[in-house]
Amino acid sequence: MWEIVTAGGWLMLPIVACSIVALAIVGERFYTLRAERVLPTNLVADVWRMASTRQLTEDKVREIEKASPLGRVLAAGLHNRTQDRDVMKASIEDVGGHVSHELGRYLNALGTIAAVTPLLGLLGTVVGMISVFTNITTVGVGNPAQLAGGISQALVTTAGGLTVAIPSLMFHRYFRGKVDTLVVDMEKESLKLVDVLQKRQPKARVAPS
Numbered sequence: 001m002w003e004i005v006t007a008g009g010w011l012m013l014p015i016v017a018c019s020i021v022a023l024a025i026v027g028e029r030f031y032t033l034r035a036e037r038v039l040p041t042n043l044v045a046d047v048w049r050m051a052s053t054r055q056l057t058e059d060k061v062r063e064i065e066k067a068s069p070l071g072r073v074l075a076a077g078l079h080n081r082t083q084d085r086d087v088m089k090a091s092i093e094d095v096g097g098h099v100s101h102e103l104g105r106y107l108n109a110l111g112t113i114a115a116v117t118p119l120l121g122l123l124g125t126v127v128g129m130i131s132v133f134t135n136i137t138t139v140g141v142g143n144p145a146q147l148a149g150g151i152s153q154a155l156v157t158t159a160g161g162l163t164v165a166i167p168s169l170m171f172h173r174y175f176r177g178k179v180d181t182l183v184v185d186m187e188k189e190s191l192k193l194v195d196v197l198q199k200r201q202p203k204a205r206v207a208p209s
Contacts, residue, residue: 011124114168121161128154
């Protein structure tokens with residue numbers, strides 16, 4: 001494997017570096033975007049239960065806010081639960097935009113890697129072919145060994161760039177779709193909480209800490 005990498009010349013260095021960064025991003029995103037971490041099960045039901053039994057203190061709201069991305073969105077509405085529906089929705093949408101941006105962290109970098117590595121491979125191909133034609137100009141075509149290095153560099157860098165770019169693009173699309181799904185689910189859960197709280201707004205208040 002190392003022989004193949006070295007055969008690609010110096011342009012294999014940024015391609016290998018991109019592969020390491022892409023692998024780190026994919027692993028981090030798989031860990032961060034777990035559904036149970038972003039959307040804890042029964043969180044809305046637990047919040048409703050605490051609100052209906054007057055156990056929803058400001059300290060509890062802060063705990064919910066720190067526990068998960070969905071908790072941050074719900075807490076935005078809970079902080080304004082004595083206001084009307086439009087105020088609650090506006091606060092939830094504002095925080096939801098920030099949470100959505102955080103869920104998509106590093107995905108632009110992954111997309112950039114997917115776009116750049118084929119170009120690096122193409123550049124390696126061009127550099128390799130330049131080396132081939134330079135050798136032809138210098139020593140002619142009588143010695144194939146003189147030409148093998150440039151041809152090998154051209155092929156290896158192209159293959160290396162595509163090997164990194166294809167899975168990077170696949171994971172970029174996958175994580176984009178996953179983030180969109182999580183954001184939609186958070187909006188549904190948040191609106192569900194807004195609806196149930198607004199129905200009992202005259203009686204529901206955040207208990208003093």
